[in-house]
Amino acid sequence: MFTFNHFNFNVLDLQRSLAFYAEALEMHPVRERKTDHFQLTYLGDGRSDFTLELTWLFDRTEPYDLGEQEFHLAMTASDYEASYARHQAMGCVCQEDNGRFYFIEDPDGYWIEILRG
Numbered sequence: 001m002f003t004f005n006h007f008n009f010n011v012l013d014l015q016r017s018l019a020f021y022a023e024a025l026e027m028h029p030v031r032e033r034k035t036d037h038f039q040l041t042y043l044g045d046g047r048s049d050f051t052l053e054l055t056w057l058f059d060r061t062e063p064y065d066l067g068e069q070e071f072h073l074a075m076t077a078s079d080y081e082a083s084y085a086r087h088q089a090m091g092c093v094c095q096e097d098n099g100r101f102y103f104i105e106d107p108d109g110y111w112i113e114i115l116r117g
Contacts, residue, residue: 006042006051007073009110010064014039014056016107024090024104025075025112027052045075066109074113083114 011017021027021043030044030051037058042051052073077083080099087093087104094111095103103111 004050006053008053008055009073009106009108010055010057010060011108012056012060012063013107014041014054017054017056018043020092020107021052021054024087024092024106064108069109069111072103072111072113074115076115076117078117080114080116087114 009017018029018041025045027043027045029041031042033040039056039058041054041056043054044051084093084102087102090104092104092106093102094105099116101113101115103113105111
């Protein structure tokens with residue numbers, strides 16, 4: 001038997017990403033692991049066991065190649081209109097679909113789909 005555990009995004013600036021995820025999605029660190037070369041910070045939503053792992057490679061300076069971005073993380077918003085207004089004010093909405101869902105883009109270019117709850 002398998003259950004979902006976490007999903008990973010590599011980030012260039014951990015503090016910038018932590019601030020974005022706290023403001024945009026109310027996700028906060030639940031645990032971390034640090035070595036001499038990298039730091040893993042796991043973000044949780046406070047309601048499920050699923051986490052988003054942010055990997056910060058200390059010596060990485062170039063943006064990550066996200067290819068054609070044919071992948072994304074999806075989240076459900078319990079208050080869709082308030083979430084949409086927050087993301088519009090942040091300037092991170094990058095695609096919309098007539099009120100059924102929309103996408104936001106994080107500081108490293110990853111897309112997150114926001115679904116109506």
